[in-house]
Amino acid sequence: xxxxxxxxxxxxxxxxxxxxxxxxxxxxxxxxxxxxxxxxxxxxxxxxxxxxxxxxxxxxxxxxxxxxxxxxxxxxxxxxxxxxxx
Numbered sequence: 001x002x003x004x005x006x007x008x009x010x011x012x013x014x015x016x017x018x019x020x021x022x023x024x025x026x027x028x029x030x031x032x033x034x035x036x037x038x039x040x041x042x043x044x045x046x047x048x049x050x051x052x053x054x055x056x057x058x059x060x061x062x063x064x065x066x067x068x069x070x071x072x073x074x075x076x077x078x079x080x081x082x083x084x085x086x
Contacts, residue, residue: 009054031075056078
């Protein structure tokens with residue numbers, strides 16, 4: 001799942017109602033990964049912060065970022081789905 005904050009800002013996430021571990025990939029407006037929070041804790045109410053202003057957060061299954069070689073500084077290309085609107 002991808003979240004677009006529509007502005008560049010510090011982003012705070014949590015895992016309160018999420019039953020599985022996720023990697024949270026925090027992405028700047030320039031498409032560069034700023035931080036990866038790996039294997040977050042299911043059902044946790046602890047805040048997972050971006051640590052720096054970002055625009056996007058990509059959530060993927062826990063451990064996938066490392067398996068795919070996604071880390072700080074990696075380039076991400078975001079393409080809206082066909083027919084997508086704001």
